Amino acid sequence: MIQIADHRVHRRYSDRPVEPDLIRLICALALSAPSKSDLQQRDIVVVTDPALRRRIAAFLPHMPWVREAPAFLVFCANGARLPEIARMRGKPFANDHLDLFFNATADAAIALATAIRAAEAMGLGCCPISEIRNNARDVSDWLALPERVIPFAGFCLGWPADAGQISPRLPLATTVHEDRYGCTTLATDLAAYDRRRRAQQPYPEQRNTARWGEAVDYGWSEDKARQYAEPQRTEFGAFVRQRGFRLD
Known part of the structure; x- marks a missing residue:
């Protein structure tokens, strides 16, 4: 363990x-x-x-x-x-x-x-x-x-x-569910996680400041939101089909 x-x-x-x-x-x-x-x-x-x-x-x-x-x-x-x-x-x-x-x-x-x-x-x-x-x-x-x-x-x-x-992970309150999916405290959980991650593993630089500017409190959630604000692997589905996989 x-x-x-x-x-x-x-x-x-x-x-x-x-x-x-x-x-x-x-x-x-x-x-x-x-x-x-x-x-x-x-x-x-x-x-x-x-x-x-x-x-x-x-x-x-x-x-x-x-x-x-x-x-x-x-x-x-x-x-x-x-x-x-x-x-x-x-x-x-x-x-x-x-x-x-x-x-x-x-x-x-x-x-x-x-x-x-x-x-x-x-x-x-x-x-x-x-x-x-x-x-x-x-x-x-x-x-x-x-x-x-x-x-x-x-x-x-x-x-x-x-x-x-070691990269700190999201809290179990956010990612482990009992019987039914539910996460009513996502905003507060993320805020606490961002603070903990900044203290232990701060990002050396911010993504795409030309578009998004400099964030005062730059944490995991801001980094990932910026990362996926840009298109990524938009051709991958076409590639998978071209390689013979059927996706229906």
Whole structure:
């Protein structure tokens, strides 16, 4: 329990390499995670080609840890394997709809979370990279992902160069519900959370001050409101459909 509560993202790593056998063990542990109906709709690509890593890192210049981490993996949602198994076994595949995509991405997310726990148990540090989906088409081409397999998240891995920092989370009063969903105190809960987060982990800078100006009390809620005031991944739905997933 203490180890889970002590989770922190690491973006700075020592020069010590992560041995291939250790990476393979982390992959094995990640893929031993629970999977919807034992369908196992998730794969991992271990990026070892320096040129390929540089290509991925080049479109994320604000994330130098993608280039600098000793190891980099890409977790993928795999909706291709089950239709292929159905074809091999001479059976129809009657579930080519939104649930295929939903289950594959959920499996990838669970595997990623399990990889984080496995890495931390070994003393390693890591950082998930969701922004690879900002360039999902190119990443898919570079990794030679087939139809119905899409990149879910990158994963930086290495031996931590510093202690990292724990990010305080929203209070349980906001996020845990009993019997029925309800949160009547969101405004006051957020205000208290913003104050606590500013005291423990203040933001080094404010987003898009040219548009929104400088906030006197800049906290998590203001940061996230500004972040999602700008369109993000507006082409992702079209990309997912283009890769063969049906979303109806």
